[in-house]
Structures are given as structure tokens and as C-alpha cells.
Amino acid sequence: MKSLTKHLVLDTEDRVQFINITSKIQELVKESKIKEGFCLVNAMHITASVFINDEESGLKQDFKDFLEKLAPQDDEYRHNDTGEDNGYAHIWRTIMGREVTVAITDNKLDFGPWEQIFYGEFDGRRKKRIMVKIIGEE
């Protein structure tokens, strides 16, 4: 069994932001030389997500609107009694998901036609880290 481990660093400019990281992950799969295996991609922060969906700007806005309706940013959260103001972001990340596991087949992400990997930031404006770990066989 072989493995590749990488902590990607992203500079997030906005508080709430979706960043397409598919090509970065595909490069790491290539670098790993692993032909058959699994690729785990997860947020290393608990107010951020990694998820798979479509690259379409309207959809990104739909997700933001949906999350804001479900758990408004300026609602009252017990978590904010600690001095934080990101209570909503812990909930948003839970809805969108922490991680994805993607099949690697013949040294490529084994994807359907529209699958794209996104990093979802919900409390940004600073450097954030994404875990990528690939295990399998050459």
C-alpha cells in the first residue's frame, strides 16, 4: 500500500466562500502515482466544509440562501456567549459536510460528468487548511 499526505493552504478572502479545488486534487492524485485507491479530502477547520456538487454560480448562491434561511448568521447562538460570532458557521458546515471520499481508478478521480470538489468556507478572511490523503496501489 502507498500513501500521499498533503495539507493544502488556502487564503480565504470572504467570510462565506465556495472554492473549486478539483484540479488541485487531481494534480495530487497524479503526483501520488496511485492507480487504484481512495482519496480523502476534508476541511481541517470546524466552520468549513468539503463537498461535491456542480460548478454553477446560481447554485452557489442557492446554497448560501438556503443556509442563511436555515440558520441565520445574526441569530442568537449559545456558542457566541464564548465571545465567538461564528455559531451559525458550525451549523452550516454540518449541513454541507466535513469531507468527501473519492474513488481513484487508473490514477484519476473516478467521477460522474458533473462532479466537482468544493471547499466551503463559512468563517473566512484568513489562511485555512485542507487535508488530502490518498491511499492505494501503484
Added chain:
Amino acid sequence: MKSLTKHLVLDTEDRVQFINITSKIQELVKESKIKEGFCLVNAMHITASVFINDEESGLKQDFKDFLEKLAPQDDEYRHNDTGEDNGYAHIWRTIMGREVTVAITDNKLDFGPWEQIFYGEFDGRRKKRIMVKIIGEE
């Protein structure tokens, strides 16, 4: 390390539908001859889910009612400005989840008593694909 890769094809008859795929996945585990490992099952479409819950018809209706309440099918979605009418389905799949990873022990799905694997279709009435990848050791 050994692996087995399969793209299952399902014919979805309804727009919204839950299909129990547990026995299909168990057959593939047997076929793989892998005794100890992981089995990844994921939707290859971004308006569909793979998730684990109970085989009970009332519960399936509860899930549909819950999703419809949260993100109604005929609400307005920016995504639908592209000519699509499945904005809700991208959100439903996000709530239900894209994938499951299941432990394989002694060449079987290592499940609790009620765990069953479902494919959740939210924009169906055509052929859809499910990714199954098993890695581990004989």
C-alpha cells in the same frame, strides 16, 4: 492490497425515489473476495444521494416530506435560471449525503441490525450510475 470497481446502472422510474441497494452491494463485496477493508458507495450524479437508514415505507415518506418542507420543489432557485428545473434536487442531495463508506469484515458489510444502503434519486426518470469501490485484503 486488492480492489474492485463497479459502476452500477439503475433505471429510475420516478422523479423522487428511494431504492434499497444493500443486496447488490453485498454481492459485490462477495465477488471482490476482500475480507478486511472499506467499501465506498456514492452517487455519480449531483442530484442524487447514497445514504444508510431503515427499510420502512413510512420513514421514506417522512424524508420526502422533510425535504419538501426545507427546500420546496417549486420554490425559486437561481440555478433554474440556467434552464434547469432541479435546483431543489441539488439541495436535497446535500442534506441526504453523497456517499457512504462501509467497513468490510470477514468479506461482509459490517453493519448494525437495521442498517440498509439506499440510493436516493431526486431528479430521475432516466438511467443513473452509482460508484462502488472496495479496497482491502483477501
Added chain:
Amino acid sequence: MKSLTKHLVLDTEDRVQFINITSKIQELVKESKIKEGFCLVNAMHITASVFINDEESGLKQDFKDFLEKLAPQDDEYRHNDTGEDNGYAHIWRTIMGREVTVAITDNKLDFGPWEQIFYGEFDGRRKKRIMVKIIGEE
């Protein structure tokens, strides 16, 4: 490839409860002697979750309030026509998630600074089981 399989047993005292299991999982990683690999942790019950978030009491209350608002415990659920009274719990577990896959690097959970693993019980007051499976290389 090596593997370690463990079914943890927890005694849940409350109907709804979050239990931090991070140190238990870290011990199993150490016991496995696996240096590079993946650790899968999942609920073996379909009214329970395993998820990763912050160890902070206010946040745990926020999650309970959020779930209660989304799918109230005493709403009507078709599932409850079977004689059950835990319809809400199947939905809560879906929102919070069944499982996490965590990267193992150098025989440790490869975590960001605040990541903690929780078992979320939504229909407790009896013994429950959690699946832990670790695969990888020494």
C-alpha cells in the same frame, strides 16, 4: 495492508446526548500500530450519528435547538405509525451524518486544532455500538 476492527459499546443515559469519543479513537489508532491509513468511525444505529466539531457546551445546545426546530420531537411522523416514537431521530441523524473518515499520519489522527469526534445519540437510554475500522500500513 493491516487492519483493526472494534465495535465500541457505549451506555447512553439520556435520550439525546453528545459524547466526545476522540481519546478512545486515538487509543485504537495507537493499538493498531498503523502509521499511514484511514480510520472509519460510524454509528451502528440508524438514530445516531458520528460527526466532527468543537468541544464546547454552548455549541452542543445550539445543535440540539437547531435539530428540534428543523424536525420537532413531537411532530407527526409516518414512521411512528409502526409503533415507534423516534421518527425525528432518523432525520436528526441524517442531518448530523452517520460517519467520519479520518486520515492517520504517523500513527495519529491527522486533525486540525479544534477537531473532536462526537457520537450523537438521538434515541438513547440503552447500550449502543460504534464501529471503528482502521486500515493502512505499519
